[in-house]
Amino acid sequence: MTSTTAAYHMDPNKLLLFLVCVALASSTCLGLFTDKVFNVVNYGALPDGKTDSAQAFLKAWNEACMTDCGWFGKARVRSRVLIPEGTFFSGPVSFEGPCKSPMVLQVKGVVLAPTTLSAFKAKEWMAFRHVDGLLITGRGKFDGQGDAVWPSKHGRGLPSTLKLIKMSNTKIRGISLVDSKFFHIHIGQSVGIKIYGIRITAPGNSPNTDGIHIGDSTDVRVSQCTIATGDDCISIGSGSSNITMNRIVCGPGHGISVGSLGKYHYDKGVTAIRVLNSTLVGTDNGVRIKTWRDSPPIAATNILFYDIVMKDVRNPIIIDQEYCPGSCDEGKPPSRVKISNVRYENIRGSSATDVATSIVMSVMNRVYGRCDPCKVKTSLK
Secondary structure (H helix, E strand, O other): OOOOOOOOOOOOHHHHHHHHHHHHHHHOOOOOOOOOEHHHHOOOOEEEEEOOOOHOOOOOOHHHHHHOOOOOEEEEOOEEEEEOEEEEEOOOEEEEEOOOOOOOEEEEOOOOOOOOOHHHHOEEEEEEOOOOOEEEEEOOEOOOHHHHHHHOOOOOOOOOEEEOOOEEEEEEOOEEEOOOOOOOOOEEEEEEEEEOOEEEEOOOOOOOOOOOEEEEEEEEEEEEEEEHHHHHHHHHHHHHHHEEEEEEOOOOOOOOOEEEEEEOOOOOOEEEEEEEEEEEEEOOOEEEEEEEEOOOOOEEEEEEEEEEEEEOOOEEEEEEOOOOOOOOOOOOOOOEEEEEEEEEEEEEEOOOOOOOOEOOOOOOOOOOOOOOOEEEEEEOO
């Protein structure tokens, strides 16, 4: 019997590609087809639910942010900060940019907030600033543990769970947020924000636990989210434009609100606000526009509520230009917020009271808009 040896001759082009792949895989960013991963455990975070991992989170972020992972072909290689499975306790963290590579925060585990307010020097728990192209993703959860402070504080001076300030081209997807002390997500002075497929949960009696609050921002899209809170599921604040909310399931809570507007002399108007293809279940309010008395002369215009289903909502459609959740000075001048081009289209479902529509207008203004068709059955319960 004779043995034969077969020689394999690799195509020179394939050999070159193979060698390039090996070189890239061994580079600083490991970055052939994957991100460069910065696991917070490698920076001292402990998944024991009690050791403060804030500094470990920050160290991982800072190293990831300062690493230039370069390009693979025409694609940027990303720096990914990983919070792995397990339960991590963390004090407040401020994640700052700008960064040298696109950033990803991947959350697989549960992150617990402090229950004592002395741990917070500012009204924020996890804050992100000056970052372009951030992705926050994963099936993990941020637990604000707000039930420890709600009974005594009623939302005053409390920290939001996620705060995004001066951010651009940011995506948040897949994560869960529960029991924030204040707003679950607070977006301010930002542009190009997309939030989709997230879940926000807090008890219906939890104070000021808005699901998502947007202010002074433009080009924000929130879609396919399930939100249950003790306040507005989504609220649109001063200075916001081109905001789209699509396929939102809201309830319990106070519904989806444009405003409140005009509380402060520096408040700005809002425009191009759209609520589409959404369902509100058992909420106190449905879709609402609310403005304060004695407001600056600003405008709320080009607002569309389209294809909204109400299920046992107490006040399905509201415009309130005398909004005042506490004690009010009836002697204050009327609201000067001009509301115009408001459209309600294909609003349907049921009211839990004998009220389907409530409109309280300022004597300074008329509403210019239409409701076509709007069919909400009312029922006393």
